[in-house]
Amino acid sequence: MKTEHKQAQNATTDALLDAALMHVPFDGWTEATFTAACKDADVDAVLARAICPRGAVDLALAYHARGDALMLQRLKSEDLTGLRFRDKIAAAIRYRLEAVDDKEAVRRGTTMLTLPQYAADGAKAIWGTVDAIWNALGDGSDDINWYTKRASLSAVYTATVLYWLGDDSLEHQASWDFLNRRIDNVMQFEKLKAEVQANPLLKPFLAGPNWLADQIKRPQVAEDLPGSLPPRR
Structure with a gap:
């Protein structure tokens, strides 16, 4: 019964979202x-508000989630065998942006989700995207690396989206080149971190920070993400 209710709710959300996209530009x-x-969707306003309490804000987040789902579907269908891991990450971000059918909807959503009252929602949406990418690519980290990987990719993803929004090059080639440069920057930083860790002269100074980092573990529940509110008591 709960499954049927959820399916009906999702169907109504999809109908509202499809109708909203005609007006967002x-x-x-x-x-x-x-x-x-x-x-336009012939959905009772009371029912719509029950499903989307914040109205268009919730629809914008549903649109973002739809893009994530399409990206994951494509990742499953594409053969990434033989690609370097950094190229798989680049492919995932490209698939995510190519899942967008209306750049103006993303532009409007980006503007809204940078407002102070919705900044936490925006951060959670971006973190959810990069978390989905890492999970789809088989990331098994459960320590501080779980956070640093997602933080780094969040920065890359956000910068690429902003560049892509203003990109009018053929098939967005300039955006993909920009993406590759940002990933190269991250790889160079990771290489530098490894060199620092391997330097015997620095080991005494890193003992404390390394011990502290070892105490940090990945979240135990999916809701424990940046932008999430603590449970009400």
Whole structure:
């Protein structure tokens, strides 16, 4: 019964989202868009508000989640055998952006989710995307590396999205070149970290920080992500 209810709820959200996307280029992710989506999708306003309490904000986050799902589907269908790991990451980010069918919807959503009242939602959405990428590519880290990998990729992903939004090159080739340069920067930093760790002269100074890093473990629940609110007591 719960499964059927969830499916019905998801179907209603999809209908509202599809209707909203017709209005977002003109009105953004706003109350006007949400109201129009309810009317166009023939969804009762009370039901729509029950599913999306914050209206268009929740629809914008649903649109982001839809893109993540499409990226994961493509990652499963593509043959990445033989690619270097850094190239698999680049491919995943490219698939994520190529899943977008309306760049203006992303532009409007980016603008909204940088507002102070929605910044936590934006951070959680980005973290969810890069977490999905790492998990899909088989990341098994359970220590501080779980955080640093996702933090680094969040920075790469965010920078690439902002560049991509203004990119008018053929098939967004300039964006993919930009992405590769950002990943190269991260790889150079990781190489430097490894060299520092391997330097015997620095080991006495790194003993304390390394011990502290060893105490940090990955979250035990999926909701324990940046941007999440603590449970109510």
